[in-house]
Amino acid sequence: MALIEWTPEFSLGVDELDEEHRDLIEAVNQLYQQVRSGRYQTTVIDALEALHASAAAHFAHEEEMMQSHHYADYDAHHADHRRLLTEVTDMMYQCQDGVDDDEAMANWLRDWFCGHFKTHDAPLHRVIVA
Numbered sequence: 001m002a003l004i005e006w007t008p009e010f011s012l013g014v015d016e017l018d019e020e021h022r023d024l025i026e027a028v029n030q031l032y033q034q035v036r037s038g039r040y041q042t043t044v045i046d047a048l049e050a051l052h053a054s055a056a057a058h059f060a061h062e063e064e065m066m067q068s069h070h071y072a073d074y075d076a077h078h079a080d081h082r083r084l085l086t087e088v089t090d091m092m093y094q095c096q097d098g099v100d101d102d103e104a105m106a107n108w109l110r111d112w113f114c115g116h117f118k119t120h121d122a123p124l125h126r127v128i129v130a
């Protein structure tokens with residue numbers, strides 16, 4: 001079973017961004033699948049790199065959209081994107097010797113995507129779709 005199931009609450013009405021969110025959920029799920037199957041180190045690091053690349057591209061796109069809409073909460077949203085990328089990089093270092101706590105990884109990944117989505121992306125989309 002996927003760590004994060006896509007549900008309609010993740011669909012916010014901007015096709016390209018919705019598609020990128022689906023891709024991010026997929027990258028999170030693939031990463032967790034690697035962790036669960038015990039393929040630590042190299043494969044997990046590769047999956048973290050893939051997540052970082054997808055996230056960086058998506059965040060740049062979202063930031064471009066925020067700027068074109070003169071979005072009032074740009075600074076806080078942008079700062080949270082930087083935090084998320086830093087966390088993925090930090091996790092790559094932590095996983096150099098393997099993942100010793102699958103549950104902690106699951107909790108981090110869920111919060112990594114869903115926490116940011118609820119706090120920052122949902123309000124953004126309400127503005128740009130309005």
Ligand SMILES: [Fe+2]
Nearest residue numbers: 062077120121
């Ligand atoms: Fe965002």
Ligand SMILES: [Fe+2]
Nearest residue numbers: 021058062121
């Ligand atoms: Fe997003």
